[in-house]
Amino acid sequence: MEKVITSITEELIWAIPLLLFLSGAALGSYYITYLSRYKAGMTRKEILNVNKKGACFCFTCKARLTFKDMVPIYNYIRYLGKCKYCGVKIGSSTIVIELGVGTVFLVFGFWMVSLL
Numbered sequence: 001m002e003k004v005i006t007s008i009t010e011e012l013i014w015a016i017p018l019l020l021f022l023s024g025a026a027l028g029s030y031y032i033t034y035l036s037r038y039k040a041g042m043t044r045k046e047i048l049n050v051n052k053k054g055a056c057f058c059f060t061c062k063a064r065l066t067f068k069d070m071v072p073i074y075n076y077i078r079y080l081g082k083c084k085y086c087g088v089k090i091g092s093s094t095i096v097i098e099l100g101v102g103t104v105f106l107v108f109g110f111w112m113v114s115l116l
């Protein structure tokens with residue numbers, strides 16, 4: 001039994017840095033969404049209500065984004081930094097923050113492991 005668990009752990013060890021990075025990127029994406037809504041004049045309460053419904057949308061064309069449209073980094077690269085629906089340019093700060101927070105999570109994870 002113990003051997004099986006060790007084997008699974010060894011096979012999936014590569015997924016830990018990936019999960020750390022993706023968690024950070026998702027958090028960075030959330031931060032950018034929150035900040036852009038705040039800058040657009042929404043109150044904190046309005047932002048949290050919209051977030052509860054899971055409704056992400058383009059500020060320009062008001063198209064509601066699907067779950068697939070909200071994958072951090074991947075969609076920015078896939079649509080070359082533009083809205084999939086109307087083509088409006090998305091600021092480069094989006095990908096910078098997603099990559100940055102993802103990297104911080106990754107480095108923090110490795111630092112935590114080095115303490116063991």
Ligand SMILES: [Zn+2]
Nearest residue numbers: 058061083086
């Ligand atoms: Zn749009």
